[in-house]
Amino acid sequence: MTASKFHSSQPLHSKNPCGGMPSKFRNTIPSEHFPAEKDRYVLYVNAVCPWAHRAVIALALKGLGDVIQVVEVDARDPIHGWYFSGHRGPESDPIYGVRWLKELYLKANPSYTGRITIPVLWDKQRGTIVNNESADIIRIFISAFDQLLPPERREANKGPAALIPDHLQSEIDKLNSWVYDTVNNGVYKIGFATSQAAYDEHITRLFHSLDRLENHLSEQGQHPYLFGQHITEADIRLYTTLIRFDVAYYALFKCNIKMIRMDYPRLHAWLRRLYWDEGPETAGGAFKKSTQFEVIKRGYASVTVGNGVVPAGPLPHIMPL
Numbered sequence: 257m258t259a260s261k262f263h264s265s266q267p268l269h270s271k272n273p274c275g276g277m278p279s280k281f282r283n284t285i286p287s288e289h290f291p292a293e294k295d296r297y298v299l300y301v302n303a304v305c306p307w308a309h310r311a312v313i314a315l316a317l318k319g320l321g322d323v324i325q326v327v328e329v330d331a332r333d334p335i336h337g338w339y340f341s342g343h344r345g346p347e348s349d350p351i352y353g354v355r356w357l358k359e360l361y362l363k364a365n366p367s368y369t370g371r372i373t374i375p376v377l378w379d380k381q382r383g384t385i386v387n388n389e390s391a392d393i394i395r396i397f398i399s400a401f402d403q404l405l406p407p408e409r410r411e412a413n414k415g416p417a418a419l420i421p422d423h424l425q426s427e428i429d430k431l432n433s434w435v436y437d438t439v440n441n442g443v444y445k446i447g448f449a450t451s452q453a454a455y456d457e458h459i460t461r462l463f464h465s466l467d468r469l470e471n472h473l474s475e476q477g478q479h480p481y482l483f484g485q486h487i488t489e490a491d492i493r494l495y496t497t498l499i500r501f502d503v504a505y506y507a508l509f510k511c512n513i514k515m516i517r518m519d520y521p522r523l524h525a526w527l528r529r530l531y532w533d534e535g536p537e538t539a540g541g542a543f544k545k546s547t548q549f550e551v552i553k554r555g556y557a558s559v560t561v562g563n564g565v566v567p568a569g570p571l572p573h574i575m576p577l
Contacts, residue, residue: 280368280388281385281387281389282387282389282392283386283387284386284392284396285377285386285396290379292401292403292404294322294323294404295323295380296379296380297324297325297377297378297379297380297386298324298325298326298377298378298380299312299315299376299378300327300328300329300374300375300376300377300378301326301327301329302328302330302332302338302374302555303328303330303344303552303555305374305375306440306496306497306500307374307496308374309496309546309547310390310394310493310495310496311375311390311394313492313496314393314394314397314419314492315397316539316542316545316546317487317492317538317539317542318397318409318419318539319409319539320397320401323401323405324401327345327349328344328345329357329374330342330343330344330345331343336356337356337358337372338357338358338372338374339357340355340356344551351378357372357374357376358372360376360385363384364384364385365384365385373388374388375388375390375393376388377393377396391432391436391493394489394492394493398411398419398420398489399411416484416485416486417486418486418488419489419492420488420489421486424483427483428483428488428489431472431482432489432490432493434465435465436493438458438461438465439462439465439466439469439494439497440494440496440497442458442465443462443497443501443509443511444509445458446462446505446509446510447505447508447509447510447511455510459510462511463514466516466520466523469482469523470521473526479522479526480526481526481529481530482526487537487538495527495530495543498516498523499531499543499547499574501515501516502515502517502570502573503570503573504552504553506570507567508557509556515570517570517575527574528576529577531543531544531577532574532576532577549574553566553567
C-alpha cells in the first residue's frame, strides 16, 4: 500500500501490499515541472491502506477536495496488484480508461520494474507520477496549494493551529520517526515476520512505543492531541495505524499483547476524539468520514492474510466518545 514502508531485515512477504522498496517517484509541488494548480493532480488511494488513508485525511483537513481529484483503486490482485473493480470506485481509471494501476506506472516510466503501490499523486498535464511516498504527499498537501485557498486556511496564517507549527516541527519530526519505524511499520514487521525471533523483536518494540505514546499524552501540554490543543501531522500519521489496531492488527497480525480500548486509556481517548469529532478542528469529520471499518477488516483478511475469513469483533469497531 505504500512504496517505502517495510524497512526491515526480514524478507518482504509477497502478499504484503503495504511494504516494499523505497519510493521511486519523489518529486514535489510546487517545483519547475509541477506547479501548484487546481484540477491538475489526481490522488489514487485505497480505503484499506493506512498510508493512502493519511493522505486522504491531510487533503480533507486542508480543504483541497475542490483542488485535487481523488480516485479509489478499490481492489488488489495478489499477482498483478491494484486495479479498478467497480465495487466501490470506477470500473476503470477515469483519466485514461485503464484498469490496472500498473499501467499508470508504466505510462510514467515504461521501464519501471518496482512495486506498484499507493497512494499515488498523478499529474494529468504531464501524464506522470509526481510522488508515491505518502509522507511526501502529506507535506505537499499541508502547504503546497495554500495560494489557492482562503487566507484563513493557509498554514502561514494559522499560528499554533498549523498542522506543522514552526516551533514544533523538530519535535514532530522526531516523534514521526520512531512512530513510523516501530508502530506504523512495526505492525507489518510483526504481521509478516518469518521467524519467531523476528516476531518477538518487533512486537516488543511495538508495545514499548505504544507505552511511550501513552505516557507522552500524560505530559503537560501534550493532550488532548499529541502536541497540545490542535491536530498536527503527527496525529494524522498515528491515527491511521491505531484506528486499524483493534479491528485488524490485534487479531490478524498477532499484535495481541494489549488492545487500545482495554489497555491504553489516554490513547483510546485520543483516538475516539479524532474519530468522533465533526467540528472545525477535524474539518467536519475528516477522520470519521474516511474510515471504513468493514472495508478495512475485509481487506486485511482477504488480501493481506489471504484466507478471507473476516473477524467478527471487536464490537463496536470504536467505542463511543
